[in-house]
Amino acid sequence: MTEWKLPMPSELSEKLQQETIKNLQRFSKGMDLVYRPREPQLGQTPKELIHKKNKSSLYRYGHAADRRHAVPVFMVPNLGISRPYIFDLYPGSSFIEYMVQQGFDFYLLDWGVFGDEDNGLTFDECVTQILPVMVRKVLRASKARQVTLLGYCMGAPLGACYAALYPEAVKNFVNMAGPIDFKQAGLFTTWLDQRHFDIDKLVDAFGSMPSDMVRVGFKMLKPTMDLTTFTNLWWNLWDDSYVEGFLALNKWANEFTPFPGEFFRQWVKEFYQQNKLVKGELVLGGRSVDLSNIRCPLLVVGAKQDNITPPQCARALMDATSGSDKEYLELPGGHISLIAGRGARRNVWPKVSGWIGQRSQEA
Amino acid sequence: MSDGFMNQDLLSMWKRSMDQGMEAWQKLTGQQQAPDISQFWRPMFGQSLDVWTQILKQGMSSPDVLAHWKKFLDDSVEGWSKVLEQAMGTDGFAAAMGKFLDQYMNTVGPVRKSLQSSNEEFLRTMNLPSRKQITDLASQVVSLEARLEALEERIEDLVDSISLLETFVKRATNP
Numbered sequence: 001m002t003e004w005k006l007p008m009p010s011e012l013s014e015k016l017q018q019e020t021i022k023n024l025q026r027f028s029k030g031m032d033l034v035y036r037p038r039e040p041q042l043g044q045t046p047k048e049l050i051h052k053k054n055k056s057s058l059y060r061y062g063h064a065a066d067r068r069h070a071v072p073v074f075m076v077p078n079l080g081i082s083r084p085y086i087f088d089l090y091p092g093s094s095f096i097e098y099m100v101q102q103g104f105d106f107y108l109l110d111w112g113v114f115g116d117e118d119n120g121l122t123f124d125e126c127v128t129q130i131l132p133v134m135v136r137k138v139l140r141a142s143k144a145r146q147v148t149l150l151g152y153c154m155g156a157p158l159g160a161c162y163a164a165l166y167p168e169a170v171k172n173f174v175n176m177a178g179p180i181d182f183k184q185a186g187l188f189t190t191w192l193d194q195r196h197f198d199i200d201k202l203v204d205a206f207g208s209m210p211s212d213m214v215r216v217g218f219k220m221l222k223p224t225m226d227l228t229t230f231t232n233l234w235w236n237l238w239d240d241s242y243v244e245g246f247l248a249l250n251k252w253a254n255e256f257t258p259f260p261g262e263f264f265r266q267w268v269k270e271f272y273q274q275n276k277l278v279k280g281e282l283v284l285g286g287r288s289v290d291l292s293n294i295r296c297p298l299l300v301v302g303a304k305q306d307n308i309t310p311p312q313c314a315r316a317l318m319d320a321t322s323g324s325d326k327e328y329l330e331l332p333g334g335h336i337s338l339i340a341g342r343g344a345r346r347n348v349w350p351k352v353s354g355w356i357g358q359r360s361q362e363a
Numbered sequence: 364m365s366d367g368f369m370n371q372d373l374l375s376m377w378k379r380s381m382d383q384g385m386e387a388w389q390k391l392t393g394q395q396q397a398p399d400i401s402q403f404w405r406p407m408f409g410q411s412l413d414v415w416t417q418i419l420k421q422g423m424s425s426p427d428v429l430a431h432w433k434k435f436l437d438d439s440v441e442g443w444s445k446v447l448e449q450a451m452g453t454d455g456f457a458a459a460m461g462k463f464l465d466q467y468m469n470t471v472g473p474v475r476k477s478l479q480s481s482n483e484e485f486l487r488t489m490n491l492p493s494r495k496q497i498t499d500l501a502s503q504v505v506s507l508e509a510r511l512e513a514l515e516e517r518i519e520d521l522v523d524s525i526s527l528l529e530t531f532v533k534r535a536t537n538p
Binding site for chain 2: 019053054115116117118120129133136140186187190191193195196197198201202204205206220222223224227228231235307
């Protein structure tokens with residue numbers, strides 16, 4: 001028969017004392033947050049504006065003396081949805097800072113926040129007009145002949161289309177959590193199905209995809225996320241470093257940006273509804289986008305719990321391209337865990353930088 | 364004994380209400396397969412059972428009740444999240460959402476259009492530029508910027524070609 005034991009009074013009292021102190025700290029720091037809100041210091045890695053085209057800006061990071069690799073890294077993030085300072089959150093928790101420390105000549109394309117005057121901008125123009133100019137500017141600034149193209153989220157299909165149309169400019173291609181096979185894009189595939197979602201009506205009515213609707217769409221993906229976030233905040237309120245990270249990430253996670261109308265129409269129709277990219281039916285700038293034209297070394301990184309780009313959705317690029325040097329990594333965490341947070345710094349960034357580093361010598 | 368019966372009754376009532384709720388949910392979403400509700404309650408009950416068994420068997424080596432409570436809360440939220448995800452991943456849910464959005468646009472679309480036209484009318488009367496006029500102007504600036512950029516690109520290419528030519532000429536004259 002099991003012998004039940006009661007806790008020792010001394011143990012219990014010690015634990016209660018610890019808990020009381022922690023709760024007092026939680027209370028005092030919570031009050032501090034409410035009554036003296038502070039703006040997190042974001043994007044502190046030194047950068048220089050290389051080029052600006054309409055709302056989009058191209059930044060170069062770090063100092064010349066720190067650059068050890070011959071091939072520049074050009075990062076293309078998502079257009080719309082959120083701002084790109086997630087990649088340079090704050091010192092010690094910044095993907096860009098990490099890459100600069102590893103000796104890369106790092107460039108980031110900030111698509112910017114588009115207004116009503118940009119509603120005519122299409123996916124097609126982004127790939128065939130904006131990206132080529134930005135790549136030329138990167139090559140000119142770095143005096144290199146090719147770039148390592150690193151696409152994150154929607155930046156990966158944008159980058160993949162570019163790499164398929166202009167393969168000569170791309171030395172390596174990295175897809176981080178970027179959707180390729182849209183039949184496997186989880187809840188968004190179901191919600192944006194053409195039987196239920198009338199994209200033409202939406203764009204015709206609003207002109208753009210407003211940021212509030214983007215917010216609703218993403219919040220619905222995980223309705224319990226805010227509850228978990230704030231429970232975790234309360235739990236860790238006594239820990240200053242956690243609070244610092246929370247403030248930065250929370251600012252980013254609640255700053256949604258709109259999509260230009262025509263871009264969103266093409267994105268939903270040709271990618272989510274018709275899955276043209278992986279079928280080889282996509283035509284941009286009058287040319288067919290054939291992913292098998294991508295013959296350069298390829299790294300695809302998927303996140304196990306990603307509900308925006310499930311791993312199999314990103315992995316599809318492995319089969320669609322025709323190079324011989326291909327690697328697929330599936331790492332723990334969600335969509336954002338690849339690019340921000342302690343897990344990213346420990347599990348993801350060293351692998352990505354190591355892979356690129358090995359392939360960053362100019363021929 | 365009577366307590367036992369009462370508990371049994373309550374449990375059956377609870378189970379019945381869960382089943383009825385599930386049926387209603389299935390009808391609403393037009394789903395063939397019911398979402399697995401056990402994904403919600405199993406981690407909750409499993410976790411609390413584990414915690415209390417551990418506490419009672421080993422004594423409170425770690426009498427951190429709040430930590431146990433936090434774990435319990437996380438598990439239940441995760442359970443809810445899975446159930447919601449299952450329900451929202453159905454065709455029925457997507458159809459209901461599409462319908463809602465359609466109705467929303469049917470209502471909001473005409474209101475927006477009439478508001479826009481009355482605003483424009485008002486601004487024209489006041490001899491002020493309308494939003495559309497400003498947007499058109501901004502679009503023109505954007506296209507002008509694009510043309511300038513194209514010119515700049517061509518000049519940069521020309522400069523590159525000239526410097527390449529210079530190097531070539533230098534090499535040719537001083538072999």
